[in-house]
Amino acid sequence: MRLLVHVHHDDGEFNANSLGVLAAAAGLGAETVAFVAGSGLDDAWAGGLGGHGASKVLVADEPALAGGLSQPIVDAMEGPAGEADGILFGAGVVSADVAAGLAARIGAGIACETTAISLDGDALVAVRPALGDSVMVESGFQNGPGVVLARANAFAPNESPSGDAAPVERVPVSVADWSQAARLTGREEAEAGGADITEADVLVAVGRGMGGPENVPLVEALAKAAGGEVAATRAVVDAGWVPYSMQVGQTGKTVSPKLYIACGVSGAIQHKVGMANAGTIVAINKDVNAPIHEFADVSVIGDALTIVPRLTEALQARRG
């Protein structure tokens, strides 16, 4: 039984979601092989994955893998995947694309949004919450290896990785022309500055239900009245209402404030994974079917645009 774990990395830093899956795979007792792809990779750096549970590290090192896009990585992984009984991925934009491309390439089953893995004899089993997290679905695989893609923050890395280096093996890489036709031409890094929302006790989140960027000050006023900071969903960050540094969720920050007031936030899974551990969640959303009402502690069914200013006033009135 061999499990192959793709470890995403950026700027020399291993991705925490990948390390979490690596640790979980190692905990199953099967042979756990890590896979890293890139250009100009250092063997000692890659071998450090031994401390996170890898018994061996496969390194695919080739200029075409430098951009970090998914398709060349699928090409590089195809060979090693053929020798694995299960291929595991942490959550992430690139990781998901590699997982899906690889599953299509080798004709494997893929389990998405996985929150737990186990072995039943020699069979890999993946569990995911589905249908708005209302059921837990346990999936297995047949006629080939299984591909498992984890939910964001579902698996935690080893908190104190050992210093054990794993043996490193360089694998041959052949990247097709079409796989490297898409090119990363630039990066707009996350803007620094502003409050660190991961440290705040109170967060007031703005979602698309607030209507437009002209209404962000209403949320800022509520945050001030509640003694907290403003956070945001990916949708409003992508739309340019507020900077990326304020984003909570899968491609944003993971937060666990004592109080989280979600204003016009639908509660899509990409957002939920970043804030589900908040102490108390208050949701204000006029859509009674919005997923956030399923997991909020206090759900207000109504228009956030009108309720947010009233909530600000009520908090101010209480403070006197």
Added chain:
Amino acid sequence: MKIAVCVKEVPSATAARRLDPSSNRLDRSGDSELNPFDVHALEEAVRIREGGAEVEEIVAVCMGPESAQRVLAKALALGADRAVLLTDEALAGSDIAGTASALAAVLGREQPDLVLLGQQAADADCYVMAAAVADQLKRPLVTQVAHLDLDGSALKAKRQTEHGYDLIEAPLPAVVSVSDAINTPRLPSIKAIMGAKKKPLDRLSAADAGIDPASVGSAGAHSVVRSVAPPEAKAAGVTIEDSGGDSAEKVVAILAEKGLV
């Protein structure tokens, strides 16, 4: 230029979603709708045309049961010129790889310059179909695109990752999944809804599309549902209807009780 938009029929957000205990498949007997994420892909196709690019045809492609004709009618009302429904009992129960190969078979016949998809399906919350389809088609891929510009025979895209924004360029033909932040879809006009009825809707069987029935559907599925169980029970939340005008005071009272304000 020809644009293909892949669309999916999903259970309506207002319908009770459940798994059919006899098959462990999603119960699709209730109300269904066009996957809301795909509406952004259709809107983007229309905007590309409106933006001055010479778009000869926008074709909506759907794999699904007979009932998916309705979501294709919606796609036509939203701006597609033609629709293709791939429907066959042999396709029922297809897993992601099977669905991707079936869609790729139809797209291979259509030969579009650009394939657009929504970033995810609202029923499965997976965001993997674009990458799987791109691999089957052997075309460049960009997913979760928040800004898309076409420049002759190439595209420029901006998409969010865990580190900020990636700027990606790719030659056409290419496969792109769009973020739900890429645009705000318009509602179709009555005229567009009526006009949609006159637009062609082609129906294909698996055999028509050259799909080997053994490679798709339950027969070809590589992933199987072993069991379904309820999640850990969580204390139900308090629901406040904003009808009496005092919902803000009620929230503050609850927070005060918890010592949060």
